[in-house]
Amino acid sequence: MLLLLGGMIYILFRxxxxxxxxxxxxxxxxxxxxxxxxxxxxxxxxxxxxxxxDSLWYAALLLFDLLxxxxxxxxxxxxLMAMAFPFIYELLQLCHIMPGTFDWIDIIFYLLTLITxxxxxxxxxxxx
Numbered sequence: 001m002l003l004l005l006g007g008m009i010y011i012l013f014r015x016x017x018x019x020x021x022x023x024x025x026x027x028x029x030x031x032x033x034x035x036x037x038x039x040x041x042x043x044x045x046x047x048x049x050x051x052x053x054d055s056l057w058y059a060a061l062l063l064f065d066l067l068x069x070x071x072x073x074x075x076x077x078x079x080l081m082a083m084a085f086p087f088i089y090e091l092l093q094l095c096h097i098m099p100g101t102f103d104w105i106d107i108i109f110y111l112l113t114l115i116t117x118x119x120x121x122x123x124x125x126x127x128x
Contacts, residue, residue, distance in 0.1 A: 006056035
């Protein structure tokens with residue numbers, strides 16, 4: 001569900017995104033479908049269009065990792081990699097190694113997502 005919500009932000013509102021280029025190649029449709037509904041010049045619009053989708057995808061990654069988690073050492077390594085992934089990707093964007101634009105707001109939203117996940121995880125496992 002989180003992946004779907006994050007993807008819908010791209011399909012409905014975002015222009016010129018690598019993620020949606022395959023979709024327009026398969027289906028002859030003009031994207032975004034509702035491109036002018038959210039004003040990207042406002043702070044709230046910027047958050048919805050850029051930070052929210054990535055945070056939803058990050059939350060989906062963390063929850064998927066939770067499904068695969070075990071006590072094995074490699075499972076713990078995969079969990080740490082999942083937790084670190086968006087931060088490393090933003091750093092690679094900052095160094096111009098990966099395509100995209102480094103954004104401090106993305107970092108803040110990733111941190112909020114990770115903190116929320118860890119708090120929920122702690123409450124679920126240790127409050128029984």
